[in-house]
Amino acid sequence: MPQSSIVRPYRWLAQYYDRIFSSFRLPIDAARERVLGRILPHVETACDLACGTGTTALILARKGIKTYAVDLSPLMCRLTREKAARARLPVRVLRADMRSFRLPEAVDLITCEYDALNHVPRRADLRMVAKAVERALRPGGHFFFDVNTSLGFERCWSGTIWFEKPSVVIVMRNGHNRQADRAWSDIEWFIRDGSCWRRRHERVEEVCWDSDEIRRVFQETGFDQLRAWDAAPFWKGNPLIGPGCRTVYLARRSQG
Numbered sequence: 633m634p635q636s637s638i639v640r641p642y643r644w645l646a647q648y649y650d651r652i653f654s655s656f657r658l659p660i661d662a663a664r665e666r667v668l669g670r671i672l673p674h675v676e677t678a679c680d681l682a683c684g685t686g687t688t689a690l691i692l693a694r695k696g697i698k699t700y701a702v703d704l705s706p707l708m709c710r711l712t713r714e715k716a717a718r719a720r721l722p723v724r725v726l727r728a729d730m731r732s733f734r735l736p737e738a739v740d741l742i743t744c745e746y747d748a749l750n751h752v753p754r755r756a757d758l759r760m761v762a763k764a765v766e767r768a769l770r771p772g773g774h775f776f777f778d779v780n781t782s783l784g785f786e787r788c789w790s791g792t793i794w795f796e797k798p799s800v801v802i803v804m805r806n807g808h809n810r811q812a813d814r815a816w817s818d819i820e821w822f823i824r825d826g827s828c829w830r831r832r833h834e835r836v837e838e839v840c841w842d843s844d845e846i847r848r849v850f851q852e853t854g855f856d857q858l859r860a861w862d863a864a865p866f867w868k869g870n871p872l873i874g875p876g877c878r879t880v881y882l883a884r885r886s887q888g
């Protein structure tokens with residue numbers, strides 16, 4: 633793959649992801665329940681794409697759904713396997729890129745949550761993900777995902793924010809380039825190691841698309857329906873996710 637298309641997988645973020653972010657991603661559970669409410673009872677097979685630490689994969693598996701979980705980060709995959717083993721849930725975890733992943737069977741539902749779809753490095757990658765998802769779904773199957781919008785980038789991905797948890801502090805220096813529709817976060821980690829604090833650095837980049845582009849790409853890659861919801865009502869009380877900052881989508885693979 634050309635250098636520009638290589639993704640650096642989560643490393644430190646993977647290790648501390650649940651400790652730092654689990655409460656921030658709770659609203660996505662509400663969005664999933666609301667948007668997939670009528671669909672979920674009919675889902676027999678599913679895949680959580682860019683599954684992170686496996687939270688959603690476990691929720692799906694707990695409903696009796698045969699569940700696959702895919703992520704590019706080896707550590708995220710390991711954490712998902714460990715969580716599934718502890719919960720005694722048969723989640724099958726595959727390490728793969730969302731732009732090229734393949735599943736052993738076509739599934740009824742694919743989820744890709746907490747702006748994971750914004751994590752691809754190039755604008756052209758949206759089409760690659762849509763094609764890979766289309767290939768992995770059975771005809772009539774659904775793809776549920778949420779993305780940051782450029783307004784979301786402006787609100788959330790600017791300035792410096794920090795979080796402190798026992799033995800770990802992170803400082804996120806965020807920025808975005810409106811013209812290029814890209815955002816980044818330079819993350820400084822301070823991790824306690826006995827009586828010392830160790831410093832680590834990690835960078836995450838996101839690309840964003842407008843709703844017209846998402847609609848066009850999914851239409852052109854074999855989806856016959858795309859519904860969209862503003863995410864703000866699900867993130868009530870979070871001033872950073874106001875109206876227009878994040879969108880939740882449900883796409884349906886065409887029957888034909």
Ligand SMILES: C[S@@+](CC[C@H](N)C(=O)[O-])C[C@H]1O[C@@H](n2cnc3c(N)ncnc32)[C@H](O)[C@@H]1O
Nearest residue numbers: 642682683684703704705729730745746748751
């Ligand atoms: C913001 S986290 C979201 C994790 C999870 N979906 C959640 O809701 O908590 C983004 C995830 O995308 C994964 N990721 C980034 N680029 C990827 C790619 N090209 N293919 C597969 N996974 C990727 C990261 O490793 C990380 O686990």
